[in-house]
Amino acid sequence: MGPQHPSTHGVLRVKLKLDGERVIGSECIIGYLHRGVEKIAESRTYQQFAPYVDRMDYVAAVSNGLGYCEAIEKLLLVEAPPRARVIRTILTELQRIASHLLWLGTHALDIGALTPLFYCMREREEILKIFEKYCGARLTTHAFRIGGLQYEAYDTLEKDTERFCKDFEARIAEYEELLTQNRIWVGRTRGIGVLTAEDAIAFGVTGPVLRASGVKWDIRKAAPYAAYDQYKFEIPVGTTGDTYDRYIVRMEEMRQSRLICLQAIENIPAGPILAKVGKVLKPPPGEVYHAIEAPKGELGYYVVSDGTVQPYRVRIRPPSFINLQAFDRMVRGHLVADVVAIIGTIDIVLGEVDR
């Protein structure tokens, strides 16, 4: 299935070995979107590199920015002020909802349900409007700065978020009504692409794929960052690790993100939004690895500093790339029509896979 195909969500080439209609082996050929982001980092200053990070997982740019800024803050041994942390959390959770909405729309479209895509786009539009009002961009936002935020929250941020969250409950119910109990949907997703917990851990899979296989692991709970330790939310976990469980886990995650947003906007602390970091950033020599729970999984930044204004090495742990390794395991024994469903359920973004 070549790089140009309506259902491979980007430029992914999949070689399938077929026995009649059954897949008995597969190989993913990636690199069509490789832009050398990590190499570019070595010749940019820390602040200059921040916009590049958005372009990896372009569907969830805000999370990428959060991970990078927090990694450099760890390197600099500064902490963003509380107000910045809370606003960062709100925007990141809204971005998680937006990312999952896009996933839901396209995944349903691949399986043949034409309508949920438009409903999801309608909700995603509201979130993107909030981002645009906040930082001027919808997709590649560069919303955060090293040390906090550059832009103060605009005056109706809390009201917009609250209105969105209030409407969103009914909207999720709409999607669920169309899909969750639908016999055709269940028939196309139950038992498809099963990934057992042992296999998931062995492959290093993270994010909703890991949680759907039954492993209760979420970095927001295990190693809280930003302001996540202040809020109460659940981690949805699946049982069998099939496509249906991944669908249920992501739907529930959208609900939990909504709850986090509602809790956060109740009490945004006052105060500065940017820590004192100075204009020229020269972190002391050393290395840091900082991981966050991006919508697709564990997004990690391993930054090595040699004391100059440019990093010595920035290595990014892309969740889609590592989750894609499990594709072969998930797709064996299924029919060709299921391959598209399985690619969709891993939720990959080629910008992140290839960097």
Next chain:
Amino acid sequence: MLDKVLFYFFAGLAVASAVLTVTRRNAVHSAIFLITSLLATAGIFLQLRAEFLFIVQIILYVGGIMVLFVFVIMLVNLDVAVRQIQFARQKWVALVIALALAAQVGLMFWSSGKMPGQGLPVQVAAAADRLPLNSETVAHSLFESYLLPFEIASVLLLVAMIGAVVMAKKRT
């Protein structure tokens, strides 16, 4: 007059299609011309006011059997067969026998026309509205006079279906 012209049209189409069927090199073309031939036969049925036979010819023969033929032709790789010379040594024997048969049949028709009361009866067709309803007539005869052969035929078909399914199932 219309009847005659229509008959000769359908009959000519049937014969021409049949000839084309056996002379094409491409198997799919042969199948298409066989379909045309069957459709022409159905047309003759329709002309004889045998509407039920017309539609049954189309549903079963064209829509069932020919679909099966076409499926098989497409799934089987026929390139090898096409390149072989099909009519190798039996051409002349076949020609002689065909001519002999044609002569016998022609003689039969010619002489039967001469004998009084023993030829093919050429009857005047009844007016269409005085004919009994088509499907009902067929149904009556099938279920009243010929019930036993009908049931035996259906059991035979059932046996054939079961046999086909059993042979097609993979050994699991």
Next chain:
Amino acid sequence: MMNAVVQATIEFLKLYWAPLLCGVVIVAVLPIIVGYIVLVERKVMADMQARLGPMRVGPHGLLQPIADAVKLLIKEDIIPDNADKLVFWLAPVLSVGAGLLAIAGLAIGPAFQIAPNINIGILFVVGISAMGIFGIVLGGWASNSHYSLMGALRSSAQLVSYETAAGMALVSGLLFAGSLNITAIVEAQRTQGIWFGLLAPVALFVYGVASIAETNRAPFDLPEAESELVAGYMTEFSGFRWSLYFLAEYANMIVVASVATTLFLGGWLRPFSEVHWMSFLDFGPPLLMVAIAAYCVMRAPKQPVRVQQLFMLAVAGFCFVVALVLAAPVLLPMLKPSLAAVVQPYYAGIHGGFWFLFKVSVYIYCFMWLRFTVPRYRFDQLMRLGWHFLIPLSIINVLVVGVALIAAEYFHLQGWAMLLVTTPAAIIALVAALAILAVDSSRKERERAAAATEFYAR
């Protein structure tokens, strides 16, 4: 010989000029009608997806089908290199021919029939539309592409499988009618006073599902969808040839909707056609048209552009004229009772045509509704549904309905009273259906468990 041919042609024209004219009109008009059905589908799709659909070409997008038709006609005709020219030409022609010929057997009203009083009515329509399968198979083969051929074979396997279920469902309906003749079927529903869809609901359901599969619509459109790499058997056809296939698909939709309407939904009969105190329903059609006209008049001032305002008013005027035409046969006998006998055939024709088209539209709307609501079946799930569920259900339904009919005759039940025996029959058939589903899903679970372990042992 030429003299004979000329004489025969003249005789043919003298006898059959009316059906011939109707045929020409249909072949000329149907592409436009199909184009507007496609526009309706796009508008319905947009409505269900919270958007507006085509709005640019013409007021409210109403000239979109014309634009699409022109585009398709002027497109370059690409024929793949090694494609078989004869079959490549023939395949779309077969599809369209079968679809259009099947329309010739339909009856929109007691007087609107191209070929009046065919003895084998419904069987003719079903049989001729079965010939459309060749268009698909030959089209896929002629494309000289492995994937097109596979898509074509799958599509035709799907059509053949669901034809059996559809036929059996029709048989259960025909048991009540007692004849294959379309006029006789609708007459039977009129004399019984009840639509056969109420007497045989399971048959209506089975025919509904089978007809969706017959026309390759969602949720049964995997052979046309992305998994077969673009469009299955239609991939290599472009421009006018593709539009012929498209025309064939929508003509088939009209045909199956008409067959279902004729057999199960009362054809051209008004609801409760024989109940005299319900005659106020006769005012339904004209009132509906007046309501549409009023709506157009109300919305006209709100249109942004003058052309659109004028257009809305024109549509309103047209609907009003139609309302007058519909109201005339109903009002005139009320005002002057002596005209009743004169007006009767006009009433039967005009109102019959309206009710028939209304029911066909509702059926097609349900097709569209389903397409945009549910996902697609995978091909093996589709075949399993046809063979393991629909065919046993339809066979059981025929048996059960037959028994119910014998009981009805024994107890001399007529019309609505037949519901007493047919409803238990439908319930038995439904219970059997659920039992089949349960058995089938347990077998599926066992099969899937076996397949999964087989592959994860490696």
